[in-house]
Amino acid sequence: MGEEKRPSSIHVNFRIETAYKDILEEGARRRDIHLNAHVNHILGKFIFLDGIVEEAQHMTLRKEIFARVVALGSAEELCEVARNLGRDFLNPALGFANAGTSMHDLVMNYFLPMGIYSGWYRSKTVKTSSGDKLIIQHDYGPKWTAFLKEYYAAVIRSLGHDDVSIVAHGGLLEFDYR
Numbered sequence: 403m404g405e406e407k408r409p410s411s412i413h414v415n416f417r418i419e420t421a422y423k424d425i426l427e428e429g430a431r432r433r434d435i436h437l438n439a440h441v442n443h444i445l446g447k448f449i450f451l452d453g454i455v456e457e458a459q460h461m462t463l464r465k466e467i468f469a470r471v472v473a474l475g476s477a478e479e480l481c482e483v484a485r486n487l488g489r490d491f492l493n494p495a496l497g498f499a500n501a502g503t504s505m506h507d508l509v510m511n512y513f514l515p516m517g518i519y520s521g522w523y524r525s526k527t528v529k530t531s532s533g534d535k536l537i538i539q540h541d542y543g544p545k546w547t548a549f550l551k552e553y554y555a556a557v558i559r560s561l562g563h564d565d566v567s568i569v570a571h572g573g574l575l576e577f578d579y580r
């Protein structure tokens with residue numbers, strides 16, 4: 403993957419309504435971060451998630467509703483849905499997001515932002531002696547682990563990455579890739 407470069411930034415001037423500035427400042431204060439970092443987070447979420455949500459007609463659910471819906475189906479049923487969706491669904495979303503399809507691009511432009519913004523899971527990457535590892539962790543039980551494993555395995559295979567190893571245990575998935 404090479405050495406990660408710090409993202410460059412530029413200074414931009416624009417006008418916003420006073421009420422929006424007050425709301426942004428309050429949000430930054432509550433999170434104990436600078437206003438600039440808070441605005442960048444909001445813009446990142448809008449660019450990554452909101453555009454895809456609108457284009458792909460996603461919807462949001464409360465965590466409790468989501469957990470109950472996952473509990474309704476069997477693991478086998480969820481895995482079948484995951485295979486079908488993973489094979490056919492993500493490629494158009496990646497195209498809309500103008501994201502590359504290398505594993506590095508997929509991790510940086512899809513897996514990690516999904517971990518930040520979607521509520522599906524938390525995620526991080528680590529360097530290993532054999533390459534890179536994406537770690538996904540969630541709190542929705544073994545059926546959701548099975549769904550995520552099948553869904554992302556289908557996505558990764560559909561993009562031609564047959565050399566990625568995915569190991570699931572508990573609420574954790576580990577993706578080994580180069």
